[in-house]
Amino acid sequence: MKPETVNSVSIMSEMAKDWNYSQRIALVPTMGFLHEGHLNLVREASAHADKVIVSIFVNPLQFGPSEDLTNYPRNLFRDAQLLSAVGADIIFAPDSTDITPSDMKFQIDPGGMASVLCGRFRPGHFAGVSTIVAKLFHIVRPGIAVFGWKDAQQFLLLKKMVLDLNMPVTLHGVDIKREADGLAMSSRNTYLNAAQRKAAPLIYGGLSEIRSAYESGVNDTKILLNSFRRRIDSEPLLKLQYAESVDMDSLKPLDKVQKDNTLIAVAVYAGDTRLIDNIRL
Numbered sequence: 220m221k222p223e224t225v226n227s228v229s230i231m232s233e234m235a236k237d238w239n240y241s242q243r244i245a246l247v248p249t250m251g252f253l254h255e256g257h258l259n260l261v262r263e264a265s266a267h268a269d270k271v272i273v274s275i276f277v278n279p280l281q282f283g284p285s286e287d288l289t290n291y292p293r294n295l296f297r298d299a300q301l302l303s304a305v306g307a308d309i310i311f312a313p314d315s316t317d318i319t320p321s322d323m324k325f326q327i328d329p330g331g332m333a334s335v336l337c338g339r340f341r342p343g344h345f346a347g348v349s350t351i352v353a354k355l356f357h358i359v360r361p362g363i364a365v366f367g368w369k370d371a372q373q374f375l376l377l378k379k380m381v382l383d384l385n386m387p388v389t390l391h392g393v394d395i396k397r398e399a400d401g402l403a404m405s406s407r408n409t410y411l412n413a414a415q416r417k418a419a420p421l422i423y424g425g426l427s428e429i430r431s432a433y434e435s436g437v438n439d440t441k442i443l444l445n446s447f448r449r450r451i452d453s454e455p456l457l458k459l460q461y462a463e464s465v466d467m468d469s470l471k472p473l474d475k476v477q478k479d480n481t482l483i484a485v486a487v488y489a490g491d492t493r494l495i496d497n498i499r500l
């Protein structure tokens with residue numbers, strides 16, 4: 220069945236209030252232009268809830284002045300078709316002026332977790348993400364919310380937000396969905412030209428090499444990350460922004476891999492397109 224689309228914050232809020240008495244509500248926040256990775260999040264949500272709300276909102280608060288807010292790909296019609304096959308009940312696609320009115324003053328401050336990894340290069344990004352996600356939680360009041368490990372820093376930071384601010388919601392993380400050649404699916408992959416698209420799987424190739432080296436006994440992160448850097452440097456169409464290893468609780472750098480608590484996160488440019496990926500060790 221095709222999900223109903225709701226554009227108004229107050230209507231969404233009223234609907235959620237009614238359901239909250241009797242139904243388990245799951246929220247899947249997205250910026251739309253959906254792919255299989257997003258649809259896996261919706262499947263996970265459907266498995267744990269009676270009502271699944273997928274929000275589609277290209278959040279201006281999380282884009283820097285020189286980033287791709289206006290060009291970000293959008294196709295609400297296609298998104299609705301894709302969502303009808305995976306059990307979404309509602310698409311919440313709020314009008315920008317309704318959910319982020321120009322006189323809005325308050326924002327969530329995510330502290331130090333927002334100034335490392337991607338946050339080092341995207342000041343204000345995670346404050347914008349946290350603020351919009353907190354607003355969505357208040358409007359939709361979900362019991363669970365589902366996020367992808369694709370944006371590992373975002374997921375770990377939002378888990379901390381929920382814990383620190385006693386938000387009554389449980390977060391679920393879903394593994395990264397990849398193309399057949401290993402490239403992590405992303406709405407931004409549509410920006411890549413043919414040559415860049417061909418080069419991009421080297422990112423996951425490099426991460427897989429890190430995993431193999433770790434599994435064969437190397438746990439010095441400097442050695443592991445240097446192998447990744449060399450691999451990216453060998454491809455003229457790719458440019459490394461960062462490759463780091465951090466503790467998954469604090470996002471503090473790690474010199475040695477801590478089993479089951481280490482995130483290796485990378486950001487790589489292909490032309491103007493910034494691609495992120497990660498593995499957990």
Ligand code: AMP
Nearest residue numbers: 249250251256366367369370395396404
């Ligand atoms: P976005 O629309 O890019 O803001 O992503 C919305 C949600 O989908 C976030 O929780 C992302 O981490 C998740 N997501 C995006 N791409 C993937 C992917 N390839 N695999 C798993 N989750 C993803």
